Amino acid sequence: MRALRRLGAESVTLVLATVIFLVPFAFMLLTAVKDQTQATDLDFAWPTDWPIVANFVAVVEARDYVLLRAYVNSTVITVASVALLVVFASMAAFVLQRRPGRVSRLAGFLVLSGLIIPPAVVPTIWLLQALGLFKTLPGMILAEVSFHLSFAMLLFRAFIAAIPRELDEAAQIDGCGGFRLFFRVIFPLLRPVTITVILVSSVNIFNDFVNPLYLLPGDENATVQVTLYNFQSQYNTQWNLLFMDIVLITIPPLLLFIFFNRKIVAGMTAGAVKG
Amino acid sequence: MTRQHVGPRTGPGPVPGPGRASRRRRDAAYPYALYLPAAVVFGVIFLVPTAMAFYFALTRWTLFDSTFVGLDNFRDFLAEQNLSIGFGNTLFYAVLTSGLKVVLGLLLGVLLTSRLRLRGFLRSVVFFPTLVSTVAVGITFSMLLKPDTGLVNEALAVVGVDGRDWLGDASTALLSVALVDVWKGVGLATVIYIAGIMSIPTEYYQAVAVDGGGAWHRFRHITLPLSWPATYSVIILSFIGGLRSFDLIWTMTRGGPGFTSDTIASIIYKQYQAGFFGLSTAGNVLLFLIVTVIAVPLNHFLGKRQVAV
Numbered sequence: 286m287r288a289l290r291r292l293g294a295e296s297v298t299l300v301l302a303t304v305i306f307l308v309p310f311a312f313m314l315l316t317a318v319k320d321q322t323q324a325t326d327l328d329f330a331w332p333t334d335w336p337i338v339a340n341f342v343a344v345v346e347a348r349d350y351v352l353l354r355a356y357v358n359s360t361v362i363t364v365a366s367v368a369l370l371v372v373f374a375s376m377a378a379f380v381l382q383r384r385p386g387r388v389s390r391l392a393g394f395l396v397l398s399g400l401i402i403p404p405a406v407v408p409t410i411w412l413l414q415a416l417g418l419f420k421t422l423p424g425m426i427l428a429e430v431s432f433h434l435s436f437a438m439l440l441f442r443a444f445i446a447a448i449p450r451e452l453d454e455a456a457q458i459d460g461c462g463g464f465r466l467f468f469r470v471i472f473p474l475l476r477p478v479t480i481t482v483i484l485v486s487s488v489n490i491f492n493d494f495v496n497p498l499y500l501l502p503g504d505e506n507a508t509v510q511v512t513l514y515n516f517q518s519q520y521n522t523q524w525n526l527l528f529m530d531i532v533l534i535t536i537p538p539l540l541l542f543i544f545f546n547r548k549i550v551a552g553m554t555a556g557a558v559k560g
Numbered sequence: 561m562t563r564q565h566v567g568p569r570t571g572p573g574p575v576p577g578p579g580r581a582s583r584r585r586r587d588a589a590y591p592y593a594l595y596l597p598a599a600v601v602f603g604v605i606f607l608v609p610t611a612m613a614f615y616f617a618l619t620r621w622t623l624f625d626s627t628f629v630g631l632d633n634f635r636d637f638l639a640e641q642n643l644s645i646g647f648g649n650t651l652f653y654a655v656l657t658s659g660l661k662v663v664l665g666l667l668l669g670v671l672l673t674s675r676l677r678l679r680g681f682l683r684s685v686v687f688f689p690t691l692v693s694t695v696a697v698g699i700t701f702s703m704l705l706k707p708d709t710g711l712v713n714e715a716l717a718v719v720g721v722d723g724r725d726w727l728g729d730a731s732t733a734l735l736s737v738a739l740v741d742v743w744k745g746v747g748l749a750t751v752i753y754i755a756g757i758m759s760i761p762t763e764y765y766q767a768v769a770v771d772g773g774g775a776w777h778r779f780r781h782i783t784l785p786l787s788w789p790a791t792y793s794v795i796i797l798s799f800i801g802g803l804r805s806f807d808l809i810w811t812m813t814r815g816g817p818g819f820t821s822d823t824i825a826s827i828i829y830k831q832y833q834a835g836f837f838g839l840s841t842a843g844n845v846l847l848f849l850i851v852t853v854i855a856v857p858l859n860h861f862l863g864k865r866q867v868a869v
Contacts, residue, residue, distance in 0.1 A: 295676060305743070306685045309700050312711065327709045377598035384590040392595065399606065401855050403804045405844045406828065407837045408609035408616055411623055431605040434598055453589055463591035492693040494807045499832070513695050514811060524703070531696040538691040542684075550687060553748060554755045
């Protein structure tokens with residue numbers, strides 16, 4: 286009897302969770318593979334036609350292949366900023382964890398303020414313009430690095446705290462100075478947390494909308510998120526194409542999630558609990 | 561007898577204690593130069609604009625030249641209704657989303673740590689929206705919330721409730737966006753709670769079982785108080801996120817209808833688009849002040865309770 290009640294409660298939970306969390310995704314997928322007339326209904330009817338390839342081609346070709354360029358831009362921004370982020374944040378976190386003192390207290394304070402303070406957008410534009418970096422990919426990359434630095438440093442610092450100092454001393458006795466000690470001895474040991482930082486920050490940077498909206502206006506350097514936002518007004522009669530775009534943009538995080546589920550969850554909770 | 565330093569330095573000569581020499585050695589191992597790249601990028605791209613914002617907020621500004629106007633921008637922000645509405649909306653949004661994320665995250669956390677078949681599947685399903693682009697979520701839910709054809713209203717019609725134009729109605733627009741925010745963000749709250757609940761030693765639960773306490777007792781006297789660190793993280797994280805939130809509001813309502821669902825962040829963007837850079841920056845300074853004034857004491861207060869429990 287109890288087992289039966291348990292089973293009942295479980296099924297109710299399962300059905301509720303599925304409806305609430307999966308129906309929007311089912312809706313995205315279904316609309317993306319319908320033809321234009323059926324997609325205007327915006328309902329759950331089974332597609333009568335499956336113009337998957339046609340929709341895909343239409344989205345990719347739209348506005349002179351803007352989506353392809355956006356994909357390239359987003360990839361470049363994500364890869365470059367994550368690479369810089371990993372190197373810069375791990376270096377800084379190493380000193381921050383190992384060398385207490387006034388400088389590190391200041392650094393710790395700045396890390397926390399980086400987590401809390403909303404970036405001042407228009408002054409950032411002003412500054413990037415002064416440096417000749419406004420509306421350029423390098424400018425965008427540096428901005429993403431500076432906005433995500435604090436979070437990455439928190440993760441690295443927590444991990445470095447668990448690496449014994451005896452290792453540093455041994456390396457020193459072997460004649461390793463600061464930089465060699467870090468890059469030859471410590472950095473290779475950071476692999477697990479480095480993977481976590483790479484995963485979490487690439488999802489966040491790939492999905493970033495507000496910073497490219499301010500710092501990369503115009504079609505030429507648009508990122509996928511900004512392109513999707515612009516498609517919203519352009520395709521307000523061709524919902525199938527709009528949702529095909531949404532599906533294409535959701536695929537990269539979905540793949541990461543399928544392969545690295547645990548790592549991503551661990552990284553996000555660790556950052557939160559320690560923040 | 562007095563050899564405290566075990567290790568390679570046991571030869572003749574003075575034993576280097578924790579004095580200057582060892583500190584110099586330590587400093588050489590951890591040079592401040594390792595801070596340099598991070599410090600340059602963070603300092604130039606983040607700190608300089610943040611500091612300059614306090615000056616530009618006091619000016620009428622075109623990016624190329626600025627005229628000092630004192631506190632005019634701030635006065636506008638507080639006096640004009642289409643600007644001042646942002647404060648109330650932002651607070652409402654932050655309180656509602658973080659409150660719901662705490663309650664629902666805790667419930668889902670308890671549920672997904674219980675002996676449930678398909679637990680792993682459910683955890684994934686609840687967490688995945690966290691990773692999906694906010695713009696994509698915003699567009700999808702705008703479709704689902706459409707007044708005539710939207711699925712939400714059709715589902716409500718089945719149970720006999722009359723739906724409405726959720727996003728087009730001033731009284732429900734912000735609320736609807738906030739609920740979508742909870743849908744997207746509750747997964748993160750849930751996994752934080754799961755991590756918190758899993759770290760509670762099982763002895764406590766066994767003790768309750770020995771005393772004959774039921775499920776409610778376990779929840780009320782063990783899970784709830786001992787998952788306090790998770791609650792603290794969820795509150796801080798989602799409250800700060802809520803105060804700064806822009807993406808979802810901008811994709812779903814653009815602050816509309818009228819300016820009834822505008823938050824500070826969307827007003828900052830609108831003023832920027834309109835070319836009022838000084839006014840936009842004043843909004844940024846106000847947002848900075850609000851986040852600091854709320855987040856720092858909140859952090860302090862919640863942090864203290866964490867020690868007390």
